[in-house]
Amino acid sequence: MKRMIINGNKKLNGTIRISGAKNSAVAIIPAAILTETEATICNVPEISDIESLEEILKFLDVDVKRATETIVINTKKMKNKVIPAEISNKLRASYYFMGALLAKYKKVEMHFPGGCKIGKRPINLHLEGFKKLGATIEEDGDKYIITADKLIGSNIYLDVASVGATINLMIAATKAEGLTTIENAAREPEIVNVATFLNNMGADITGAGTSIIKIKGVEHLTKGFTEIIPDRIEAGTYTIMGALLGEDLKVSNIIPEHIESLTSKLEAAGANIKIEDDTLTCNQVKKLNAVNIKTYYYPGFATDLQQPFSVFLTQCSGKSKVEETIYENRFMHIEYLNKMGANITTKDRIATINGPTPLKGEDVVATDLRAGAALVIAGLIAEGTTVIEEVEHILRGYEGIIEKLTNVGADIKIEENPCQNE
Numbered sequence: 183m184k185r186m187i188i189n190g191n192k193k194l195n196g197t198i199r200i201s202g203a204k205n206s207a208v209a210i211i212p213a214a215i216l217t218e219t220e221a222t223i224c225n226v227p228e229i230s231d232i233e234s235l236e237e238i239l240k241f242l243d244v245d246v247k248r249a250t251e252t253i254v255i256n257t258k259k260m261k262n263k264v265i266p267a268e269i270s271n272k273l274r275a276s277y278y279f280m281g282a283l284l285a286k287y288k289k290v291e292m293h294f295p296g297g298c299k300i301g302k303r304p305i306n307l308h309l310e311g312f313k314k315l316g317a318t319i320e321e322d323g324d325k326y327i328i329t330a331d332k333l334i335g336s337n338i339y340l341d342v343a344s345v346g347a348t349i350n351l352m353i354a355a356t357k358a359e360g361l362t363t364i365e366n367a368a369r370e371p372e373i374v375n376v377a378t379f380l381n382n383m384g385a386d387i388t389g390a391g392t393s394i395i396k397i398k399g400v401e402h403l404t405k406g407f408t409e410i411i412p413d414r415i416e417a418g419t420y421t422i423m424g425a426l427l428g429e430d431l432k433v434s435n436i437i438p439e440h441i442e443s444l445t446s447k448l449e450a451a452g453a454n455i456k457i458e459d460d461t462l463t464c465n466q467v468k469k470l471n472a473v474n475i476k477t478y479y480y481p482g483f484a485t486d487l488q489q490p491f492s493v494f495l496t497q498c499s500g501k502s503k504v505e506e507t508i509y510e511n512r513f514m515h516i517e518y519l520n521k522m523g524a525n526i527t528t529k530d531r532i533a534t535i536n537g538p539t540p541l542k543g544e545d546v547v548a549t550d551l552r553a554g555a556a557l558v559i560a561g562l563i564a565e566g567t568t569v570i571e572e573v574e575h576i577l578r579g580y581e582g583i584i585e586k587l588t589n590v591g592a593d594i595k596i597e598e599n600p601c602q603n604e
Contacts, residue, residue, distance in 0.1 A: 183571065183598075184574060184596050184597065184599060185569055185570060185596070185599045186569070186584075186595070186596050187595050187596075187597065188543070188558065188561035188562060188567065188569075188570070188592070188593065188594045189543075189566075189567050190541075190561055190563060190564040190566060190567070190568060190593075191427075191562075191563065192562070192591050192592055193427055193428075193429045194423060194424060194428050194429065194431045194587075195428070195431060196431065196432070196590035196591065197431075197432040197433075197590070198431070198432070198434070198586050198587075198589075198590060199434050199586075200412045200416050201227040201413055201416060201581040201582070202224075202225035202409075202410030202413060203371075203410055203411050203414065204227055204229060204231060204413055204578075204579045205345070205370075205372045205415070206372040206375040206376065207223070207227060207232060207410050208232070208273065208278070209275065209353075209372065210223055210376055210379050210408060210410065211232070211239070211255070212235065212281075212353070213278065213282055213349075213376060213380060214257075214379075214406065215242070215257055215260065215282050215283070216357070217255065217383055217404065217405060217406050218403060219257070219405045220254060220255065220257075221254070221407070222255075222407045222408075223252065223253045223255070223379075223407075223408055224252050224408070224409040225251050225252075225411075225412075226252060226253050226410055227581040228582070229577060229578055229580065230574065230578050231273045231578045231579065234272040234273045234276070235275070237269050237272070238265060238269050238276060238279060241263065241265065241266075242261060243263075244260045245257075262283060262287040262289065264325075265291070265292035266293065267294075270292050270293045270294070270295055271293065271295070273295065273578070274346075275295070275346075276292070276295045277292075277308065278346075278350055278353065280308065280326070280328060280354075281351065281352075281353035282354075284317060284330065284333070284354050285333065285354045285355075285356055285358070286357070288332065289329045289330075290326075290328045290329075291328075293326075294326070305346070307340055307341065307342060307346075307347035308346065308347045308350045308351065311338045311354070312328055312330075312351070312354060314337075315330070315334060315335070315338075315351075315354060315355060315358050316331070316332060316333050316334045316336075316358075317333070333355070333358035333359065333399070334360060335355065335358045335360030338362065339365045340368075341366070342366075343366050343368040345370050345373065348367045348368040348373055348395070349373055351364055352364065352376065352377060352380070352397060355397040356380055356385040356387070356397060356399065357401070357403070358397070358399040359399050360398075360399055361396060361399075362397040362398075362399070363395070363396050364394070364395040364396075364397070366393055367389075367390075367392070368479060369391055369480050370480040371391070371414065373391065375408070375410065375411045376390075377391075377395070379408035380406075382406045382408055384403045384404050411437065412435050412437055412440075412460075414436075414437065414441050415579070416579075416580060416581075417436040417441050419555050421433050421441065421444065421455065421462055421464060422444075422448070422490050422493070422494050422559060423562060424455070425455060425464050425466070425494060426494060426497060426562075426563050428463075428464035428466050429465065429466065431463070431464045431465075432461055432462070432464075433462045433463075434460060434462075435460055436460055436462055438460070442481070443483045443484065444484070447473050447491070450471075451471050451494070451495075452470050452471050453467060453470065454467045469499060470494075470498040471499055472495065472498045472499060472500030472535075473498065474502055474503040474505075475488065475502075475503075475505070476504075476505040477506050477507050478507055479508075485512060486552050487552075488504060488506055489515050489553050490552065490555050491504075492516070492519070492556060493519065493560045494559070495535040496524045496525075496535055496538065496539050496541065496560075497537055497563065498535075498537045500536075502534070502537065503532060503535075504532065504533040505531060505532050506533075507531065510531060513531075513533055514549040514553050515549065515556045515557060516528060516533060518546035518547065518557060519541075519557075522541040522543070522546070522564055522568070523539050523542050523564075524541065541560055541565070542564055542566050543561065543564045543565065543566030543567040543569075544564075544569075545569045546560075546569070546570055546571070547571045548570050548572045548575045549572070549575070551576065551578050551579045552579075553575070554573060554575045554576035555580065557570050558570065558576065558583070561594075571599065584596055
């Protein structure tokens with residue numbers, strides 16, 4: 183296991199370019215196996231989750247060629263195989279192979295997906311949707327066997343506006359006979375990105391980005407091309423850093439409306455941020471004011487930014503409240519923030535943050551991806567040295583984080599934990 187070492191309280195100046203969106207890429211890559219020939223995906227982030235998906239593709243005998251920020255996927259020699267637990271468990275997004283293999287072969291066998299332990303994230307909405315399309319589902323321990331003689335378009339209402347279920351059912355329905363309507367669909371930008379890619383291959387999808395998506399099934403999906411949109415969560419994370427430590431720190435290659443729920447809260451707290459075209463400029467200010475946030479589905483405040491934003495709130499004057507409505511275990515970073523000097527209490531899914539509190543460097547643990555990002559921010563603003571263990575979680579979602587932060591003035595590095603074998 184690796185650990186990250188941060189010597190804090192260094193001003194950040196320069197430009198950080200945002201990479202392609204993890205949450206788009208991890209869905210588009212599995213969707214690409216629907217091509218009958220070849221698909222090219224650009225602006226792909228170099229993160230460990232992508233490496234895990236490539237491992238699954240190669241297991242299925244898909245030809246994968248990787249160049250800088252580009253993946254070319256050729257399915258001419260592809261075979262449908264049982265995806266084993268040791269590779270499906272590496273990331274939660276492996277479940278997108280369920281929809282893609284079901285659409286392509288009408289059969290898929292794979293083990294339950296992995297991912298961060300941020301709360302209950304059942305895939306029942308995915309499975310119920312597959313049933314609506316005509317599939318039969320068997321469970322063999324932690325393995326799912328999903329089969330269908332044919333897929334038939336259907337009306338599917340999602341009890342929860344789940345991003346994963348929306349995308350998975352959209353993928354599966356691309357080759358179903360007739361019309362599929364997904365109601366109460368999630369509206370995240372990543373869903374639009376996936377739908378655009380599928381349409382480029384010949385799918386017929388309308389309404390992506392709204393709460394009602396319609397998919398007219400097609401027989402063939404051919405050569406495809408797409409570009410991954412900028413990562414709004416990465417953009418938000420670096421913007422929060424800039425609001426706390428920036429000296430004309432620029433965050434470039436962003437889509438401003440994708441992070442508007444964050445920037446509006448930062449501005450309400452008194453942060454100094456300016457947006458021009460696809461670039462945001464941040465400057466540290468002396469006094470910040472407490473604000474409250476409540477996570478919700480897009481365009482609400484992103485649950486993936488709740489943990490990083492809670493670090494910002496430790497530097498705000500007054501009492502802030504953070505209500506987490508999506509996942510029940512998204513406060514695991516708070517124990518470590520308090521260890522560093524924060525004053526945070528939790529009850530159920532509400533955290534109360536009293537600030538401002540100076541933070542000091544400590545030994546902490548990244549329990550999940552976004553908790554890890556929060557601890558990076560905490561380490562950057564803390565006095566002294568912060569050591570973050572289990573940084574593999576962070577590397578799942580932030581491309582080149584060490585290089586990007588070092589280039590703008592941070593004192594940060596990753597090393598092997600010398601005690602890992604003891």
